[in-house]
Amino acid sequence: MSAEKYWDRYAAGAVSEVGTVSESTDKGFGWTQYDHHGPAEELLCQPGRSLELGCGGSEVAYLARKGVEATGVDLSPVQVRHAEERWADVAGARFLLREAVDHLRHTEESYDAIYSIWGAVWFTDPRRLIPAIREHLAPGGVLVFSQAPAVEGCYGAQGMYGNGFTGRVLPIQRWAYSEEMWQGVLINYGFLEVDARVLEAPDPENLGTLIVQARAPY
Numbered sequence: 001m002s003a004e005k006y007w008d009r010y011a012a013g014a015v016s017e018v019g020t021v022s023e024s025t026d027k028g029f030g031w032t033q034y035d036h037h038g039p040a041e042e043l044l045c046q047p048g049r050s051l052e053l054g055c056g057g058s059e060v061a062y063l064a065r066k067g068v069e070a071t072g073v074d075l076s077p078v079q080v081r082h083a084e085e086r087w088a089d090v091a092g093a094r095f096l097l098r099e100a101v102d103h104l105r106h107t108e109e110s111y112d113a114i115y116s117i118w119g120a121v122w123f124t125d126p127r128r129l130i131p132a133i134r135e136h137l138a139p140g141g142v143l144v145f146s147q148a149p150a151v152e153g154c155y156g157a158q159g160m161y162g163n164g165f166t167g168r169v170l171p172i173q174r175w176a177y178s179e180e181m182w183q184g185v186l187i188n189y190g191f192l193e194v195d196a197r198v199l200e201a202p203d204p205e206n207l208g209t210l211i212v213q214a215r216a217p218y
Contacts, residue, residue, distance in 0.1 A: 029062050031117055031146040031199075032209040038199050041066075043144045043213055047112030051136075053100040053129075054119025057083030057093075064092035071111075073098040073120075100124055104132035111136060115144045122147040123174045125157070130189045137216040143191065149198045149210045150176035179210065186214045 029041040041059075044050060047068055052060055055072025056079070063070040064087075071094045074080050083095040096103065100120040114133050116122070121129065122145075133143055155177055162170035177185065179196035186194045191214035198208045 029059050031144075031211050032201075033118070033207075034202055034209075037202055038209065039211070043142070043211075044113040044115060045142050047141070049109070049111050049138075050113040050115065051109075051111045052119070053114065053116040053121060053133075054123070055079070055083060055095065056117075057087055057095065059115075059117060060095065061087040061090045061093045064090045068092065070094070071096065071109075073100060073103045075099045101128050101132050104129075104136050107136065109136065110138045110141075112138050112141045113144065114141070116147075117145070118147050119145070121145040123172065125173075126175055126185055130185060134189050134191065134216060139216060139218045141216045142213060143186070143216070144211070144213045146209050146211045147174075148176075149208055150178055150181075152178075155181060179212075182210075182212050186212070190217065191215065192217055 028036070030036070030038065031040075031043070032038045041063065044063075047063075049069040050060075050063055050071070052070070052072040055074050057072060060070045060072040060083070069092055072083065073096045074083075075098065077097055080095050080097045087093050087095075100116075101124060114137060137143065157173055157175055160172050160174065162172045179198065182196040183194045194212070194214040196210070196212040198210050200208045
């Protein structure tokens, strides 16, 4: 429940900062925290059906406008309601109020690409999430996710306070691993062609982005 409250608060803040629909569309599809930097949707290998875990909505809408059957799931009612209202005119875009693992455990659908952009893969125990993703990837399908690189020497589950150090206690967990650790995790769950790397920021002095891509066997 604390996670849902945290993401509701996060979504409310994000909604107040976004621009117009056309401005969001112009940004295209991105994995990093910097606009127009790094790879785009080509990492998804032209899927027919995609699933975003922890969705803002713009990438789901972007893919749908390119003819992809695109679904996004998020556990925040605020985020899902905003996405449904904002992208209501985009055929093929679907937004579901679900926790990522819960959705994967109960759906019968399979996907050509499952992805997360600084989203659920970062904030969900990989022992729960990764095997569920693997089960619902079509043969040869891809998993792609991005998040902040791990702080050197600080790996595994990490706690944070969603409200900072004042106010109501709102604990949140996220999982951090090095590139080599992510390769080991994904190979252990049957993924192939695992590529994990940190993409430098436009200014090398700033924080880069960890991007991981892996493929399910055929």
